[in-house]
Amino acid sequence: MDVRHLNVEVRTEDGIAVLDLVGEINGFAEEALNAAYAEAEARDPETILLNFERVDYINSTGIALIVGLLAKARAARRSLLACNLSEHYVEIFNITRLSDFMSVFPDEQTAVVEASGS
Amino acid sequence: MTDPKPARTDAELGRTLADFSVPSEPGNERMAMETVAEAVKNLGISGENLERLKTGVAEATMNAMEHGNNYKPDVPVELQVLVTDHDLLVRITDRGSGPPPSDNADAPDILAKLEGMQTPRGWGLFLIKSMVDEMNISGDEGHHTEELVVHLQAEGGK
Numbered sequence: 546m547d548v549r550h551l552n553v554e555v556r557t558e559d560g561i562a563v564l565d566l567v568g569e570i571n572g573f574a575e576e577a578l579n580a581a582y583a584e585a586e587a588r589d590p591e592t593i594l595l596n597f598e599r600v601d602y603i604n605s606t607g608i609a610l611i612v613g614l615l616a617k618a619r620a621a622r623r624s625l626l627a628c629n630l631s632e633h634y635v636e637i638f639n640i641t642r643l644s645d646f647m648s649v650f651p652d653e654q655t656a657v658v659e660a661s662g663s
Numbered sequence: 664m665t666d667p668k669p670a671r672t673d674a675e676l677g678r679t680l681a682d683f684s685v686p687s688e689p690g691n692e693r694m695a696m697e698t699v700a701e702a703v704k705n706l707g708i709s710g711e712n713l714e715r716l717k718t719g720v721a722e723a724t725m726n727a728m729e730h731g732n733n734y735k736p737d738v739p740v741e742l743q744v745l746v747t748d749h750d751l752l753v754r755i756t757d758r759g760s761g762p763p764p765s766d767n768a769d770a771p772d773i774l775a776k777l778e779g780m781q782t783p784r785g786w787g788l789f790l791i792k793s794m795v796d797e798m799n800i801s802g803d804e805g806h807h808t809e810e811l812v813v814h815l816q817a818e819g820g821k
Binding site for chain 1: 689690692693711714715718721722725770771773776777778779782783784785786787789790793
């Protein structure tokens with residue numbers, strides 16, 4: 546089984562930097578994820594949204610990478626949000642308590658509306 | 664990966680649904696979890712319960728490849744999938760030496776990780792324990808085995 550290396554595209558919606566994640570979030574994803582986060586940060590948004598719609602696998606190393614992004618966001622007083630997680634990964638975000646520190650939305654539109662209104 | 668062996672019957676352990684190995688290379692945990700998922704497809708484990716089992720298997724395989732076999736590709740991780748009348752057992756064995764890792768898997772302190780007081784890593788054992796009904800770790804001089812147990816009546820339990 547080939548590893549689906551992570552690709553990330555960065556765009557801006559209503560002042561929110563959106564990272565479209567495509568592939569697997571595992572140890573191989575570190576460089577792509579951190580580079581995309583840096584690109585988003587360079588736009589100086591208040592909020593960065595991780596869009597997991599096309600992510601089909603996150604392992605414990607991937608969880609650690611997300612914790613790392615969340616630490617960077619908190620240090621810079623930015624909000625880091627998540628959307629389009631599968632039911633299983635919503636559970637993982639809950640039991641790891643990631644969801645205590647980053648709001649999780651069912652879809653991008655809801656996340657953008659909530660973030661724009663806050 | 665070696666081909667899964669045909670099912671066999673063992674009076675004490677129940678039926679063996681799969682018996683295979685994967686080389687200790689990053690990413691091969693997905694091969695392991697998909698092979699286990701295929702092996703249990705007739706047990707009625709589905710949906711979120713199947714996803715939990717797959718995550719438990721993937722994380723235990725990662726532990727075995729990394730901590731037991733130091734990601735040496737020529738050192739395999741061996742997986743056995745067994746079913747009894749009441750339980751599904753997945754046994755994941757590496758070639759680690761020394762005492763087996765502790766099965767103490769208290770919830771990691773995410774706030775300490777976010778504040779840089781702990782490494783962001785260290786989620787594996789906690790995830791495994793959260794995903795299955797029981798996790799048992801055993802070992803001898805040349806092997807460590809993590810055994811994941813799912814109670815079939817509860818169909819994934821947690």
